[in-house]
Amino acid sequence: MNTKEKIVVAALGVYNREGIRTVTTRQIAQEMGISAGNLHYHFKHTEDIIFTIFEQLQRDYDEMVVLFDQKDTTFQELLQEFTEGSYLLINKYKFIFVNFVEICTWIPAIGDAYRTLVARREEQFISLFEHYSKLGMFRQDIPIAILKGFVRQIFIISDFWYSSFAVLGGRFESDALEDYRQTIAVAFYPYLI
Amino acid sequence: MNTKEKIVVAALGVYNREGIRTVTTRQIAQEMGISAGNLHYHFKHTEDIIFTIFEQLQRDYDEMVVLFDQKDTTFQELLQEFTEGSYLLINKYKFIFVNFVEICTWIPAIGDAYRTLVARREEQFISLFEHYSKLGMFRQDIPIAILKGFVRQIFIISDFWYSSFAVLGGRFESDALEDYRQTIAVAFYPYLI
DNA sequence: ACAAAATTAGAACAATTGTTCTAATTTTGT
DNA sequence: ACAAAATTAGAACAATTGTTCTAATTTTGT
Numbered sequence: 452m453n454t455k456e457k458i459v460v461a462a463l464g465v466y467n468r469e470g471i472r473t474v475t476t477r478q479i480a481q482e483m484g485i486s487a488g489n490l491h492y493h494f495k496h497t498e499d500i501i502f503t504i505f506e507q508l509q510r511d512y513d514e515m516v517v518l519f520d521q522k523d524t525t526f527q528e529l530l531q532e533f534t535e536g537s538y539l540l541i542n543k544y545k546f547i548f549v550n551f552v553e554i555c556t557w558i559p560a561i562g563d564a565y566r567t568l569v570a571r572r573e574e575q576f577i578s579l580f581e582h583y584s585k586l587g588m589f590r591q592d593i594p595i596a597i598l599k600g601f602v603r604q605i606f607i608i609s610d611f612w613y614s615s616f617a618v619l620g621g622r623f624e625s626d627a628l629e630d631y632r633q634t635i636a637v638a639f640y641p642y643l644i
Numbered sequence: 645m646n647t648k649e650k651i652v653v654a655a656l657g658v659y660n661r662e663g664i665r666t667v668t669t670r671q672i673a674q675e676m677g678i679s680a681g682n683l684h685y686h687f688k689h690t691e692d693i694i695f696t697i698f699e700q701l702q703r704d705y706d707e708m709v710v711l712f713d714q715k716d717t718t719f720q721e722l723l724q725e726f727t728e729g730s731y732l733l734i735n736k737y738k739f740i741f742v743n744f745v746e747i748c749t750w751i752p753a754i755g756d757a758y759r760t761l762v763a764r765r766e767e768q769f770i771s772l773f774e775h776y777s778k779l780g781m782f783r784q785d786i787p788i789a790i791l792k793g794f795v796r797q798i799f800i801i802s803d804f805w806y807s808s809f810a811v812l813g814g815r816f817e818s819d820a821l822e823d824y825r826q827t828i829a830v831a832f833y834p835y836l837i
Numbered sequence: 838a839c840a841a842a843a844t845t846a847g848a849a850c851a852a853t854t855g856t857t858c859t860a861a862t863t864t865t866g867t
Numbered sequence: 868a869c870a871a872a873a874t875t876a877g878a879a880c881a882a883t884t885g886t887t888c889t890a891a892t893t894t895t896g897t
Contacts, residue, residue: 454874472665472746475854486876491856493874552742552807553665566813600830603808607827608797611804614745615796620759634800637793641834647844668884679846684886686844 455493457483459507462500466546471501471553498558501547505554505561508544509568515540516572519579526588526643529579534635538628541613548613569606576602580642590642601642608638648686650676652700655693659739664694664746691751694740698747698754701737702761708733712772719781719836722772727828731821734806741806762799769795773835783835794835801831 452460461483465474476497480490494500515536519529541548555562580598583589593601612634613627621627645653654676658667669690673683687693708729712722734741748755773791776782786794805824814820 470746470749472750476856477854487855488857488877489875495856497855549745550743552810553663553746555811556663557665562811562813565811569812597830597833600826600833603827604801604830607804607808608800611800611807614804614807615800617745618748618755618758619762620755633793634796637790637797640790640793669886670884680885681847681887682845688886690885 454485454489458485458490458493458500459503463504463544463546466501466504467544471546471550476500501554502558502561504544505547505558505564508540508547509564511540511543512568516575519575526583526586529583530635530639534632537609538631541609541631542624542627545613545617548610549617551610572606573599573602576605588644590644593642605635605638608634647678647682651678651683651686651693652696656697656737656739659694659697660737664739664743669693694747695751695754697737698740698751698757701733701740702757704733704736705761709768712768719776719779722776723828723832727825730802731824734802734824735817735820738806738810741803742810744803765799766792766795769798781837783837786835798828798831801827 458479462479465479465482476490476494477487479500480487494503518532518536524532547554551565555565577598580589580602584591612631616627616630621630651672655672658672658675669683669687670680672693673680687696711725711729717725740747744758748758770791773782773795777784805827806820809820809823814823
């Protein structure tokens with residue numbers, strides 16, 4: 452692992468632990484035992500570090516989403532995969548979820564990338580629901596407008612569940628996964644058969 | 645309106661417009677045409693301003709919640725009131741919702757107050773749902789665990805809807821209220837009769 | 838009317854921050 | 868083996884920030 456990669460790893464760790472408000476590039480450098488000058492040789496601006504982390508998140512997400520393509524699984528299995536997969540991402544990139552609005556205004560390219568991603572995700576989910584409707588595992592009597600709203604709801608919950616959990620004082624990681632699983636399960640509860 | 649009150653108003657405006665990341669006490673002072681020294685005469689620390697704004701939010705919230713007590717309204721009417729009332733709050737105190745996790749770690753007293761509020765809210769909602777179950781306006785076949793999860797879900801949605809809306813590029817206020825109304829409506833959709 | 842208290846502006850302070858510059862050291866390609 | 872390129876540490880810079888200090892002005896209570 453070269454220095455540039457190490458910086459990304461260290462930055463992710465520090466940001467997740469302390470948030471973006473108080474963390475400085477000096478602190479990241481110190482934490483990994485290099486000079487601040489060296490850090491800025493690899494990343495001219497702080498934004499560049501955060502953008503690189505976001506790109507990593509996107510790659511991780513795409514990797515996870517590939518798993519949804521085998522449509523021979525039951526809906527319950529798919530839901531289980533979605534829950535575990537998205538939890539891993541949320542947990543790994545906490546600080547991005549927690550500071551998402553701020554980051555998107557600070558670094559517009561991230562906001563743009565997110566909006567593209569969401570548009571893609573939306574269609575994916577809708578067609579998935581329609582597929583499982585036909586298989587009798589998802590309610591068929593839901594109007595399309597509600598279905599779209601439900602997808603939006605799932606996005607809000609998965610994007611901001613961690614913020615809510617953190618603010619409610621959730622500390623232990625074991626609790627966290629269970630809490631997330633329960634939250635997602637409840638959201639799907641009235642739509643499953 | 646005395647200077648102290650004016651500072652709170654100005655700060656709220658600037659924070660909502662530009663977020664807490666880049667805004668300085670100097671900027672708030674300049675915006676309202678007073679000196680930074682004067683501002684810090686009234687509020688020794690920046691945290692004190694934000695804490696005061698949060699107290700205001702709490703008072704506004706309590707005022708809104710009183711309206712829920714007349715239980716002779718239909719559930720639809722109540723829902724309508726909740727949607728409009730909470731939207732007004734969210735819109736007025738945007739920056740608190742957007743930076744909630746950060747603010748809660750920065751100013752622990754705010755986190756504590758929020759957790760107390762949530763506990764109260766939770767019971768209120770549950771008993772409201774039970775009341776409307778008996779009146780046949782809310783599904784009676786929902787297990788209590790799911791009901792509690794549903795309340796949590798409503799909290800996540802109302803606390804973070806604006807973050808999602810902002811990040812998705814929502815700009816116009818007219819769109820915003822409609823979007824929020826729709827999001828809340830969809831969440832309740834499967835639970836109403 | 839006037840002394841005491843409150844308010845205000847603006848300079849000053851001390852700390853911090855992102856970033857650049859310089860010179861040394863290490864690595865790489867041939 | 869050696870020149871060129873890449874990497875590194877640390878000093879230096881320039882800007883900013885929250886906050887304090889000082890002296891003047893305004894307001895308040897009697």
